Amino acid sequence: xxxxxxxxxxxxxxxxxxxxxxxxxxxxxxxxxxxxxxxxxxxxxxxxxxxxxxxxxxxxxxxxxxxxxxxxxxxxxxxxxxxxxxxxxxxxxxxxxxxxxxxxxxxxxxxxxxxxxxxxxxxxxxxxxxxxxxxxxxxxxxxxxxxxxxxxxxxxxxxxxxxxxxxxxxxxxxxxxxxxxxxxxxxxxxxxxxxxxxxxxxxxxxxxxxxxxxxxxxxxxxxxxxxxxxxxxxxxxxxxxxxxxxxxxxxxxxxxxxxxxxxxxxxxxxxxxxxxxxxxxxxxxxxxxxxxxxxxxxxxxxxxxxxxxxxxxxxxxxxxxxxxxxxxxxxxxxxxxxxxxxxxxxxxxxxxxxxxxxxxxxxxxxxxxxxxxxxxxxxxxxxxxxxx
Amino acid sequence: xxxxxxxxxxxxxxxxxxxxxxxxxxxxxxxxxxxxxxxxxxxxxxxxxxxxxxxxxxxxxxxxxxxxxxxxxxxxxxxxxxxxxxxxxxxxxxxxxxxxxxxxxxxxxxxxxxxxxxxxxxxxxxxxxxxxxxxxxxxxxxxxxxxxxxxxxxxxxxxxxxxxxxxxxxxxxxxxxxxxxxxxxxxxxxxxxxxxxxxxxxxxxxxxxxxxxxxxxxxxxxxxxxxxxxxxxxxxxxxxxxxxxxxxxxxxxxxxxxxxxxxxxxxxxxxxxxxxxxxxxxxxxxxxxxxxxxxxxxxxxxxxxxxxxxxxxxxxxxxxxxxxxxxxxxxxxxxxxxxxxxxxxxxxxxxxxxxxxxxxxxxxxxxxxxxxxxxxxxxxxxxxxxxxxxxxxxxxxxxxxxxxxxxxxxxxxxxxxxxxxxxxxxxxxxxxxxxxxxxxxxxxxxxxxxxxxxxxxxxxxxxxxxxxxxxxxxxxxxxxxxxxxxxxxxxxxxxxxxxxxxxxxxxxxxxxxxxxxxxxxxxxxxxxx
Numbered sequence: 001x002x003x004x005x006x007x008x009x010x011x012x013x014x015x016x017x018x019x020x021x022x023x024x025x026x027x028x029x030x031x032x033x034x035x036x037x038x039x040x041x042x043x044x045x046x047x048x049x050x051x052x053x054x055x056x057x058x059x060x061x062x063x064x065x066x067x068x069x070x071x072x073x074x075x076x077x078x079x080x081x082x083x084x085x086x087x088x089x090x091x092x093x094x095x096x097x098x099x100x101x102x103x104x105x106x107x108x109x110x111x112x113x114x115x116x117x118x119x120x121x122x123x124x125x126x127x128x129x130x131x132x133x134x135x136x137x138x139x140x141x142x143x144x145x146x147x148x149x150x151x152x153x154x155x156x157x158x159x160x161x162x163x164x165x166x167x168x169x170x171x172x173x174x175x176x177x178x179x180x181x182x183x184x185x186x187x188x189x190x191x192x193x194x195x196x197x198x199x200x201x202x203x204x205x206x207x208x209x210x211x212x213x214x215x216x217x218x219x220x221x222x223x224x225x226x227x228x229x230x231x232x233x234x235x236x237x238x239x240x241x242x243x244x245x246x247x248x249x250x251x252x253x254x255x256x257x258x259x260x261x262x263x264x265x266x267x268x269x270x271x272x273x274x275x276x277x278x279x280x281x282x283x284x285x286x287x288x289x290x291x292x293x294x295x296x297x298x299x300x301x302x303x304x305x306x307x308x309x310x311x312x313x314x315x316x317x318x319x320x321x322x323x324x325x326x327x328x329x330x331x332x333x334x335x336x337x338x339x340x341x342x343x344x345x346x347x348x349x350x351x352x353x354x355x356x357x358x359x360x361x362x363x364x365x366x367x368x369x370x371x372x373x374x375x376x377x378x379x380x381x382x383x384x385x386x387x388x
Numbered sequence: 389x390x391x392x393x394x395x396x397x398x399x400x401x402x403x404x405x406x407x408x409x410x411x412x413x414x415x416x417x418x419x420x421x422x423x424x425x426x427x428x429x430x431x432x433x434x435x436x437x438x439x440x441x442x443x444x445x446x447x448x449x450x451x452x453x454x455x456x457x458x459x460x461x462x463x464x465x466x467x468x469x470x471x472x473x474x475x476x477x478x479x480x481x482x483x484x485x486x487x488x489x490x491x492x493x494x495x496x497x498x499x500x501x502x503x504x505x506x507x508x509x510x511x512x513x514x515x516x517x518x519x520x521x522x523x524x525x526x527x528x529x530x531x532x533x534x535x536x537x538x539x540x541x542x543x544x545x546x547x548x549x550x551x552x553x554x555x556x557x558x559x560x561x562x563x564x565x566x567x568x569x570x571x572x573x574x575x576x577x578x579x580x581x582x583x584x585x586x587x588x589x590x591x592x593x594x595x596x597x598x599x600x601x602x603x604x605x606x607x608x609x610x611x612x613x614x615x616x617x618x619x620x621x622x623x624x625x626x627x628x629x630x631x632x633x634x635x636x637x638x639x640x641x642x643x644x645x646x647x648x649x650x651x652x653x654x655x656x657x658x659x660x661x662x663x664x665x666x667x668x669x670x671x672x673x674x675x676x677x678x679x680x681x682x683x684x685x686x687x688x689x690x691x692x693x694x695x696x697x698x699x700x701x702x703x704x705x706x707x708x709x710x711x712x713x714x715x716x717x718x719x720x721x722x723x724x725x726x727x728x729x730x731x732x733x734x735x736x737x738x739x740x741x742x743x744x745x746x747x748x749x750x751x752x753x754x755x756x757x758x759x760x761x762x763x764x765x766x767x768x769x770x771x772x773x774x775x776x777x778x779x780x781x782x783x784x785x786x787x788x789x790x791x792x793x794x795x796x797x798x799x800x801x802x803x804x805x806x807x808x809x810x811x812x813x814x815x816x817x818x819x820x821x822x823x824x825x826x827x828x829x830x831x832x833x834x835x836x837x838x839x840x841x842x843x844x845x846x847x848x849x850x851x852x853x854x855x856x857x858x859x860x861x862x863x864x865x866x867x868x869x870x871x872x873x874x875x876x877x878x879x880x881x882x883x884x885x886x887x888x889x890x891x892x893x894x895x896x897x898x899x900x901x902x903x904x905x906x907x908x909x910x911x912x913x914x915x916x917x
């Protein structure tokens with residue numbers, strides 16, 4: 001029903017006029033989402049791991065075959081260019097996804113490495129099957145041992161006459177898989193999943209529902225929560241991994257990699273900004289609406305406009321800005337992801353969030369919390385390897 | 389001497405559990421005693437047939453107060469409600485009406501029956517949203533005590549008055565109509581098409597021994613319109629894991645605050661010493677003592693069984709005996725081998741993912757009531773059916789479904805006497821299945837399991853006297869400061885130290901949680917505990 005542009009493709013926002021049922025499919029049954037517009041690269045050769053380690057902030061040489069790594073990559077100044085996943089399909093074979101086209105950026109560092117870098121964005125389609133029943137559905141159509149496939153693991157599987165790669169990854173913060181398939185088999189894969197999913201209440205899902213789930217999961221989005229350093233017009237728009245909640249992916253103690261020195265310095269001297277979660281006070285917002293004789297108005301869409309955040313003590317001092325947020329139907333909370341100055345990033349700290357009620361600006365309090373608002377056990381649990 | 393509690397709550401329905409949670413959160417020692425092996429009272433999920441989890445009695449959620457979810461952190465404890473997108477009305481002539489969350493989609497559907505109605509429909513919704521706002525003033529506070537000169541009570545009364553005044557003259561007049569008119573007369577003010585009015589009017593009779601033309605039923609209509617999910621008024625939803633999911637979230641919250649909950653611990657009687665409640669005796673003879681006793685049971689059971697007539701003043705006794713329960717509905721739960729498809733609109737599309745009403749015409753509904761008036765169950769009943777498995781696959785094995793049917797009228801007092809209901813139970817179930825089968829060909833072949841609950845069964849298993857799902861009718865004379873009875877509203881009873889927190893108290897029934905919450909808050913603010 002609704003479409004938008006995504007990396008040069010028309011992508012579905014929602015299959016119905018309202019995306020609610022797709023959201024609930026992600027959280028209660030399963031949603032199937034076309035993520036083909038992502039950029040995809042194949043990296044092969046004896047030095048593939050060393051090459052990727054040179055680019056990524058994570059040490060890819062440590063990544064085991066069959067495992068997936070979520071990471072970002074920086075420029076020389078330690079500012080983030082993009083984020084994505086790196087899957088190790090073999091000792092010398094990797095599959096990389098990114099939000100922006102990165103072929104040119106990656107190519108710059110090829111010299112001296114025995115590596116072949118191929119842009120396979122146009123050859124491989126991606127389908128995200130996400131939700132509590134996604135494993136049961138996938139089991140019906142492929143031969144992979146899904147009960148043993150751990151969170152952030154990847155494997156090859158056969159579906160009828162063709163092969164796919166499965167990675168237990170996703171952007172919903174729920175149990176789910178991303179399936180990578182050659183273009184010519186993509187429609188057949190879609191149909192097979194939809195047919196098998198019928199008994200598991202599957203729904204085709206679009207980006208609107210995804211956006212709600214990704215904010216709940218505290219997953220950041222390029223060009224919304226941060227900007228590609230190569231595209232930023234001014235330095236203030238650039239961010240380091242530490243500043244966008246990806247500090248945990250940075251592995252400093254190793255062979256040189258892009259941005260290493262700058263990141264080392266930042267680690268020692270501290271960062272300027274931090275991305276935090278905000279739990280926006282609902283009774284205060286409700287009260288503002290009731291004062292105007294209105295029931296509280298909630299968009300059921302996730303929003304992604306910049307909203308000023310002020311300090312609790314003085315509403316004239318800006319502590320930062322929120323970049324995306326949503327009403328979380330599952331948490332019953334009004335939540336946001338915000339970039340705040342480092343001194344305001346402590347969990348439990350109170351800030352002021354700007355709201356507009358009937359054209360008039362107000363603020364309501366918001367409490368700093370972890371960015372990962374929603375994190376169900378099923379997301380990471382694996383039937384064959386139960387946690388003790 | 390056993391542990392002495394600050395409060396013992398009789399009955400682990402959702403209100404009892406919420407009351408326990410609030411009291412425990414305030415640091416009180418609380419014990420909840422539930423007669424059955426499962427918690428939840430009428431908001432209960434049970435695996436009645438292998439692999440199938442049923443919302444046995446209460447089956448949808450809307451009225452649950454959002455601030456309770458917040459204050460007790462129920463989302464953290466597993467509270468999850470999935471909204472319904474559609475109200476579907478199959479018609480015997482092969483046509484059908486689906487009303488959607490998407491207003492233009494509804495308009496096009498309604499326009500097939502009445503162009504005018506299709507455009508008036510959003511106006512009606514707007515007005516009901518205003519009325520729904522009143523909910524905050526009415527149901528989020530204890531009813532004011534109109535006899536008291538306590539400044540707090542006067543303030544409470546003024547606050548309520550202000551909420552009504554704030555509606556403005558037009559809506560205020562409408563509100564007077566709403567509390568005095570019949571559901572149908574009220575809808576006649578707006579709509580012309582029976583296809584629209586019939587399914588809308590039934591909200592006015594659910595759980596009430598009245599017909600859609602009975603004066604006063606318009607209020608029950610509002611009661612069902614007061615709900616809100618995620619700030620959206622009037623929306624209804626499915627509780628994940630069945631309605632027991634709500635109760636279990638409340639129970640987990642209560643336990644997280646330190647409340648103790650015992651199941652299979654039926655209470656025989658409240659211990660009354662020197663005219664005051666001091667504890668309870670269990671069926672097994674154990675005696676438990678507490679500073680206060682709170683009954684989550686209906687007023688009839690609380691006063692006549694738990695307290696006993698000998699402890700009651702004649703006036704109180706008279707009032708309690710006159711309190712109208714008069715259960716009027718039953719429940720039929722079916723486990724199905726595959727999706728039920730309607731001949732008028734085949735497929736397993738979104739139209740059957742919400743609630744499905746068998747209410748094809750006004751006369752159909754009135755005739756159903758006619759039979760009930762003379763002590764028979766309706767042979768052509770109003771049915772409100774849902775297929776929760778289409779939105780929550782965790783309730784049944786893959787590809788299998790649950791069809792849950794609320795059925796009205798099934799009067800508690802049948803001609804032969806209520807105790808003879810078991811003789812008619814299966815015939816009643818057959819009636820429901822036969823009625824549905826006219827719209828769902830092949831339904832009978834899909835049925836793997838059937839549970840029929842008559843009002844008698846609701847009384848026997850859930851302890852709802854006369855099978856009344858609201859613990860007492862929601863008629864105007866039994867609301868606010870007259871619920872359950874004048875002089876003993878406000879969660880107090882005529883017995884000192886004995887309180888009530890069930891939906892037999894203000895503001896009443898549905899999975900709302902307000903009675904439990906307000907009872908606890910009243911006790912805490914009045915330092916009764």
